[in-house]
Amino acid sequence: MLKISLYISIILFSFLGYYFAHDMPTKSGEEITICHTGPSEMIAFLDDPQFIAFHPAPREFDFEAMGTMVSFPAADGKDAAGYLIKAKEPSIQWLFVYQEWWGLNDNIKEEAEKFYNDLGGKVNVLALDMYDGKVTSNPQEAGTFMRGTNEKRLENIVLAAKSFAGPEAKIANVGWCFGGAWSLKSALLLGHQNVGSIIYYGMPIREVDQLIYLNSDVLGLFATEEYISKTVIEEFALAMEAAGKELNYKIFDAVHGFANPSNARHDKEATKEAYGMALSYLQKKFR
Known part of the structure; x- marks a missing residue:
């Protein structure tokens, strides 16, 4: 009974959200905008010291880059950038990798390289720089960077x-925390070119009227926490079901950020299992 009630509430909320966002004009004739779930929702957590405490400063480690930084024009007139590892042979298969709130640091580049190697060098891997060059290991500064992001720029x-x-590219997405949320947002933005999305403990979009446009299923790898909580994840699962989309997910008995080897709270066993699920998912997408 509780599940049915929650299911009905999600559909009703999504319908009302869509109605007020698109169909209700103000007196001046402008459209009302509403807050949506997903990436921007996480910004509300930045004033909570406990959320900051979930993100201890990453440990330093040795890293030798095999890829290169590249830049490419964006519609707003300001170039975007990313860390690119090109496939060994020409390929239309791409994996977009999304950073944690620290920025495009060596950990994310290393994760990009790991996926590249384990996918046999057959997929172009691009880790996007969502902060336009800003990187930090300070939790407070990371929160400032995240708070200062502009949704349209992202x-x-x-x-x-x-x-x-390119227009023929088939693109899958993976990201952690801030980037986990953007993995799903990216999947929506990519339209028919999207082939998959992996969310590592990121805040998911839960509007059915948006999720219906997903061109793929989703793999969710979540942590045990109060922010991106079991309730939030179950709401997401029901919204995906209502949208007619497939979601496979697991809530690991581990803390937020458990899959980051440079995190003091890194959980090796949970990381190994989650990565195995992620790799298997991508291998099927890039078969």
């Missing part, structure tokens, strides 16, 4: 990467 970065990959 969308332009994703769309610029889409153009860079």
Whole structure:
């Protein structure tokens, strides 16, 4: 009974959200805008010291880059950038990798390289720079960077990467935390070119009227936490079901950020299992 009630509430909320966002004019004739779930929703957590405490400063480690930084034009007139590892042979298969709130640091580049190697070097891997060059290991500064993001600029970065990959590109997405949320947002922005999305403990979009446009299923790899909570994840699952989309997910008995090897709270066993699920998912997408 509780599940049915929650299911009905999600559909009703989504319908009302769509109605007020698109069909209700103000007296001046302008459209009302509403807050949506997903990436921007996480900004509300930045004033909570406990959320900050979930993100201890990453440990330093040795890293030798095999890829290169590239730039490409965006619609707003400002170039976007990313860390690119090109496939060994020409390929229309791409994996977009999305950073944690620290920025495009060595950990994300290393994760990009790991996926590249384990996919046999057959997929172009591009880790997008969502902060336009800003990187930090300080939690407070990371929160400032995340708070200072502009949603339209972030969308332009994703769309610029889409153009860079080309109109024939088949693109999957993966990201962690801030980037986990953007993995799903990217999947929506990519339209028919999207072939998959992996969310590592990121805040998911839960509007049915948006999720119906997904061109793929989704893999969710979540942590045990109170922010991107079990309730939020179950709402997401019901919204995906209502949208007619497939979601496979697991809530690991581990803290937020468990899959980051440079995190002091890194959980090796959970990381191994989650990565195995992620790799298997991508191998099927890039078969």
